[in-house]
Amino acid sequence: xxxxxxxxxxxxxxxxxxxxxxxxxxxxxxxxxxxxxxxxxxxxxxxxxxxxxxxxxxxxxxxxxxxxxxxxxxxxxxxxxxxxxxxxxxxxxxxxxxxxxxxxxxxxxxxxxxxxxxxxxxxxxxxxxxxxxxxxxxxxxxxxxxxxxxxxxxxxxxxxxxxxxxxxxxxxxxxxxxxxxxxxxxxxxxxxxxxxxxxxxxxxxxxxxxxxxxxxxxxxxxxxxxxxxxxxxxxxxxxxxxxxxxxxxxxxxxxxxxxxxxxxxx
Numbered sequence: 001x002x003x004x005x006x007x008x009x010x011x012x013x014x015x016x017x018x019x020x021x022x023x024x025x026x027x028x029x030x031x032x033x034x035x036x037x038x039x040x041x042x043x044x045x046x047x048x049x050x051x052x053x054x055x056x057x058x059x060x061x062x063x064x065x066x067x068x069x070x071x072x073x074x075x076x077x078x079x080x081x082x083x084x085x086x087x088x089x090x091x092x093x094x095x096x097x098x099x100x101x102x103x104x105x106x107x108x109x110x111x112x113x114x115x116x117x118x119x120x121x122x123x124x125x126x127x128x129x130x131x132x133x134x135x136x137x138x139x140x141x142x143x144x145x146x147x148x149x150x151x152x153x154x155x156x157x158x159x160x161x162x163x164x165x166x167x168x169x170x171x172x173x174x175x176x177x178x179x180x181x182x183x184x185x186x187x188x189x190x191x192x193x194x195x196x197x198x199x200x201x202x203x204x205x206x207x208x209x210x211x212x213x214x215x216x217x218x219x220x221x222x223x224x225x226x227x228x229x230x231x232x233x234x235x236x237x238x239x240x241x242x243x244x245x246x247x248x249x250x251x252x253x254x255x256x257x258x259x260x261x262x263x264x265x266x
Contacts, residue, residue, distance in 0.1 A: 040152065041145030043135060044068055046075060048093070053112065056093040064088055068142070069096070071112045075135050077144055078114045082106075083128035101130070 021027045048056040049070040056068045057080060067080040067090050080090050082103040089103050100117065101110040109118035114130030135142040136149045143149045 038147065039145055040143045040147050040149050043077060043142040043144050046137070046140050046142065049075060051095070053095050053099055054093070055090055055096055057090050064091070069112050075137070075142055076113060077133040077135055078112070079130040079132070082108055083116070083126070083130065084108045084119070
């Protein structure tokens with residue numbers, strides 16, 4: 001007989017980290033020091049501030065204490081906290097007014113690189129510049145860390161400083177959709193014209209007694225073509241409930257056809 005394994009070897013391994021690790025401040029400090037502090041430090045994409053003078057406040061980074069600023073095509077991470085009374089200066093995204101960062105409280109001013117250029121009501125210039133970090137570029141993505149991002153990601157392909165034009169890709173996609181929708185609309189119009197000709201032939205052959213059936217056939221085929229066009233164009237259309245005026249018109253048409261049939265029999 002084959003020897004059975006010992007009880008120790010049959011003990012099930014722990015499937016996850018201990019629960020206490022998720023709430024222990026000491027473990028969090030170790031992770032920050034050993035993992036995140038030495039990591040690539042992803043900040044964002046160049047399209048967040050695409051043009052010179054544009055900025056974007058990073059609300060998720062220290063509650064908006066840092067801003068991404070495009071300084072003549074070079075993206076920097078600049079502090080968004082005034083050196084005077086620690087007020088948040090920029091909000092949201094946009095273009096720097098006059099190319100400067102101005103504190104809303106006491107009008108201290110800094111240039112796009114964080115250099116202190118103005119302090120009203122102060123005889124001597126304090127010269128308190130804002131903290132700034134130069135960012136690394138890789139395929140349009142921006143990083144702020146100790147690692148050499150281009151070297152680490154070289155095996156993934158692409159130029160070291162290639163900046164993917166996300167806006168251009170989006171514009172091209174929209175233009176393609178518009179072209180496809182226009183072609184679909186033209187094709188649908190042609191199909192409707194052909195359908196109208198077929199309906200006229202059917203009316204001449206079937207006579208007035210089949211008017212209601214031909215009318216319903218035309219409506220159903222027209223709705224099918226319309227649904228196909230909207231599906232191609234990416235437009236969602238709702239289904240109309242058969243209540244209210246639509247039901248009344250249908251009943252009126254049915255009564256009119258019934259009256260016509262009785263007159264013809266007489």
